[in-house]
Amino acid sequence: MNQPFLYLYLVILCSIVYCTDGCNLSQDVIKDIQSYQPIVNNIIDLVTKGNLKGKLYKDLALFVDKFGSRLTGTKNLENSIDYLLELMKSYEIDNVHGENVVVTRWRRLEEYGELLEPRRDTLPVMALGSSIGTSNDGLEAEAIVVRSFDELNQKNISEAAIGRIVVFNEEWTNYDDVYAYRSQGATEASKKGQQTYRDNVTKIPAATISKENAQMLQRIQDRGETIKIRLNIKTETLENGTSRNTVGELVGREDPEHVVAITAHTDSWDAGVGAMDDGGGAFMSIYSLIILRHLGLQPRRTLRTILFTGEEQCYCGVNDYDAVHREELKKFIFVMESDEGLWNPLGLNYTAGEKGGCILKEILQLLKPLNATRADYVENVGSDISLWTKSRIPGASLMNENGRWFWFQHTDADTMDVMDSDQMDRAVAVWTSVAYVIADMELEFPNEFQ
Numbered sequence: 001m002n003q004p005f006l007y008l009y010l011v012i013l014c015s016i017v018y019c020t021d022g023c024n025l026s027q028d029v030i031k032d033i034q035s036y037q038p039i040v041n042n043i044i045d046l047v048t049k050g051n052l053k054g055k056l057y058k059d060l061a062l063f064v065d066k067f068g069s070r071l072t073g074t075k076n077l078e079n080s081i082d083y084l085l086e087l088m089k090s091y092e093i094d095n096v097h098g099e100n101v102v103v104t105r106w107r108r109l110e111e112y113g114e115l116l117e118p119r120r121d122t123l124p125v126m127a128l129g130s131s132i133g134t135s136n137d138g139l140e141a142e143a144i145v146v147r148s149f150d151e152l153n154q155k156n157i158s159e160a161a162i163g164r165i166v167v168f169n170e171e172w173t174n175y176d177d178v179y180a181y182r183s184q185g186a187t188e189a190s191k192k193g194q195q196t197y198r199d200n201v202t203k204i205p206a207a208t209i210s211k212e213n214a215q216m217l218q219r220i221q222d223r224g225e226t227i228k229i230r231l232n233i234k235t236e237t238l239e240n241g242t243s244r245n246t247v248g249e250l251v252g253r254e255d256p257e258h259v260v261a262i263t264a265h266t267d268s269w270d271a272g273v274g275a276m277d278d279g280g281g282a283f284m285s286i287y288s289l290i291i292l293r294h295l296g297l298q299p300r301r302t303l304r305t306i307l308f309t310g311e312e313q314c315y316c317g318v319n320d321y322d323a324v325h326r327e328e329l330k331k332f333i334f335v336m337e338s339d340e341g342l343w344n345p346l347g348l349n350y351t352a353g354e355k356g357g358c359i360l361k362e363i364l365q366l367l368k369p370l371n372a373t374r375a376d377y378v379e380n381v382g383s384d385i386s387l388w389t390k391s392r393i394p395g396a397s398l399m400n401e402n403g404r405w406f407w408f409q410h411t412d413a414d415t416m417d418v419m420d421s422d423q424m425d426r427a428v429a430v431w432t433s434v435a436y437v438i439a440d441m442e443l444e445f446p447n448e449f450q
């Protein structure tokens with residue numbers, strides 16, 4: 001068969017079995033999903049033009065102005081959780097309650113850095129979460145700059161690193177790779193100072209400096225000049241405390257036992273006010289329920305918002321939820337997490353099997369009015385929910401234009417001015433629509449892990 005005929009043949013075949021992107025969902029399923037277009041349009045209209053336009057931004061601003069940062073283990077976080085519980089109750093969300101969780105408690109007390117050689121200047125530093133402090137008098141040493149773990153492991157550099165401050169000036173590639181320097185940098189550097197105690201890595205303090213200063217130190221070293229730094233870091237690890245996961249739901253009208261979960265986290269680091277990470281995600285998760293309430297929509301299955309606590313420090317909230325709700329989790333059909341920004345939405349990143357992926361692609365077609373129709377498979381979705389999406393429950397996170405996320409994450413710059421009211425409205429419209437359709441459509445979302 002020559003090519004034009006082959007193409008025609010495929011087109012005819014495709015139109016017979018309704019295939020798009022290699023999917024062959026039954027016509028009933030496609031029709032059922034398409035029947036939600038008027039509801040999705042109502043959701044979009046309500047938040048982008050109607051009564052709720054701009055409300056998500058305004059209410060998040062009120063929240064972060066009132067409470068500021070929400071470090072795990074603080075009274076402030078607990079007060080903010082009380083506030084969110086009351087907020088949900090005021091909109092008559094079902095079964096609003098907190099669930100106690102034991103959390104670790106770390107906090108920073110003081111931190112100061114100074115460049116001593118080749119010239120004197122302050123060197124802004126921020127201790128990494130769970131880092132130990134320096135001795136009371138601080139720490140003064142020459143520094144060595146490396147671009148990677150591989151470079152640190154070269155024999156001459158390993159030897160030169162002993163007794164020095166190691167500065168990682170790693171290049172940005174992607175979060176997972178670069179995160180390794182944040183999470184493993186101190187361990188890798190400590191091994192160099194402990195050549196004879198390899199099994200027993202001593203804890204050494206770890207702190208971040210700005211990218212600009214890391215590059216400056218690299219240039220100074222490349223010129224063959226000596227770098228000397230003074231650090232004074234004081235942190236404290238307290239006894240475990242109690243926090244709460246924050247839960248509310250719209251009980252399913254026909255099949256309440258099966259649950260679609262909409263999640264985010266309430267806690268933040270102490271830098272900035274956690275407007276973006278993850279105040280925005282928490283408010284979007286609550287507002288999805290509020291929007292549906294506003295429209296008088298009660299889904300077939302239960303839609304449950306779970307705002308985990310202690311994500312930043314220990315994943316304490318999700319781990320506790322997993323242990324306590326082990327049996328019930330078998331009836332979770334889909335989990336969603338918003339912890340990667342609420343900028344202009346593009347669609348979803350998801351982890352699901354082939355059929356699940358096809359269903360999501362079809363659902364995302366409903367978001368054409370917002371041009372947010374992408375559904376991209378990713379190996380593993382989410383932060384808290386990755387506990388489940390790796391092997392147990394299909395799930396998704398919001399794909400959005402979040403290229404600036406890492407400019408602000410876990411820094412003093414995580415404030416309201418990184419948020420955009422119109423983009424947040426569009427994001428919550430996508431989030432609410434997807435959650436509702438999955439919870440309400442006739443076909444139960446397939447769990448292809450089982």
Ligand SMILES: [Zn+2]
Pocket residue numbers: 265277278311339383
């Ligand atoms: Zn987060």
